[in-house]
Amino acid sequence: MTNSIHPDIDYLLSKKMFIRIFIYLIFVLPFLVLSNCESGSSSTDMNQSRIDINDIQFVVGLGRIEPELKMLELTSEIQGLVERVHIQPGEEVVQGEAIIEMRRDVEKARVKQAEAKVESQIAIVQGSEASLAAATIKMENAKKNSERMESLFQQGVVTQSSFDDVRTSFESLLEETNRLKAELTSQQFLLKQYQADLELVQAQLRQKIIEAPADGQLLSLDITIGSMITPGQPFGTFALKSPITAYCEIDELFAHRIKYDQRSVIRSEGMTDTLAVGTVVFVGPYLREKSIFSDDVSQLEDRRIREVRIQLEPNPSLLYGQRVECVVFVDE
Template identity: 35%
Template sequence: MPCNFQTVGALLVASAMLLNVTSCSESNGKEDSAAKTDSVQAPIAVSRVMGVARIEPENGIQTITAGTTGKVLNVLIDENQDVVGGQSLINVAVAVETAQLAQAQSKLATQQASIAARQARLNGLNVDLQKARDTYERNRQLIDAKAQTKQALDESKAALDRLVTDVASAQADVLEATNRLNELRADITYYRTVVGQKKVAVPQPGRILKVTINPGDYVTDNTQIAEFAAAGPLFAKTEVDELYADRVKTGQRAALISQTTGDTLARGTVSFTADYLRKKSLFNDQNTEQEDRRVREVHIRLEPGRSPLIGSRVDCLILL
């Protein structure tokens, strides 16, 4: 049978193309399988969690109010000053209250003397009353024995009745004077309290951070006079996202890192973890989260030594 070279050539070309397509399909299949294998990775173990923290005393920065009314005569503190518990912060005018206290105290001695005089009179009347009773009883017995006149009995009875009335009146006088004495003592206690309240003092040792009052100002009970940080260790107060909240425990170590330089500023230990989740609140002035995320409040007790300034914002790295 004669050989047709054109037909054979066509068959060879078709066979080569078929082999090439088969080879490409196998190659693509292997690459897809390798890609799928590479995309399935083991989950990353989270060993630390980062948050933003604010440096504060344990009970936060406290606001001291005047708690009284009056004109400020002197401001006795400066900013950044360490103070002890009970130390006076300002002097408030107390001239009127002091005068009222002195007046009540002066009346106290006079009233005590008045009570003593009225009690002495009552004691004398009680003696006279007993004598009048004895006289009346004796006259009554004598008249029964026909040894005394009716007039004498009547006179002794009148004297007895008069003394009974006088004693009752004297007792009322003593009671009134005693009540007045108690009122004066209450006035003294009140004026002492008022004068004492004019002394504005710091409740516990610590540091004055800011003074917000000046001499000559008029203060009321709620007038702010200073911002105060109680003595004691500082704390970094942060919030951990709900995804990792249950992994944070007291006793875990933490580091505070500068948001500017990345340097480690201080180290500490987790001392408090809240028992519930809440909305973000610590830095609510920065609304960077559009979704409703829940967080757990965490406090880090800083180690003694160099610490960030109170009020600083730092990054807080907690080792889980």
């Protein structure tokens, strides 16, 4: 009976084993194969994504078109009402050329008044100089006469009274000469004071005319005739005459690859067309903590950048303040 049961048990065991193997082949093995494939693919992708920074051929950074000497804000030291506008935005000017002129009737009157005082004082000084010159001549003659009378008195030729009269006359003329010298000094000092007052009101008059600080181009003017200018308040923008450049920022990851004289191209932001070509002429000596293009000075930036200036070949299509992309070829 025992021998008749064993074949059935063996049969059942072999059948269960077959079912288990079948289930493993159908459900488990495909997952293992798929997992292995994904792992291999991920490893391959990671290896492919590891790019050596030193193999990069060019670096792109955000930039802005500026003159090399940058742009200035026009301000006034004094308050005034605009009377004339001599230069319009877009026009080029030379250093010292008048841009705007404020009303200056009061300052002109003060200048005329100061000029009159100076002219009057000059006449007084000249009169004092003439009086001193005449008194000096008389004093010198009296001195010689006194010395001669003293010699004659010692010889007994003239009396004591005659000698005393001559000496008294000399001493009187000497005192008059000294008085005129002091008066001339006082009048000359007063003349210098009047001249200083004249220079002051002339300077105040000149302040009523806003002149170009250097050769360059007027970019904007936010006032018109009749506008009131407030001291220290910008009313226009001025570009100093200098080569046109792109002032850009390079991310700190690639900052070490930027060097002087590297070839660069400028293109529109987000575009591939070339606007201008140039070379790197300035590389910032340190990494800035915030972007040079951040409008909010209190806003903190997570990344650091390096400032770079690219001098461009002349191109009339470039506009100051235009945002561009700067492509610097770092493999050359």
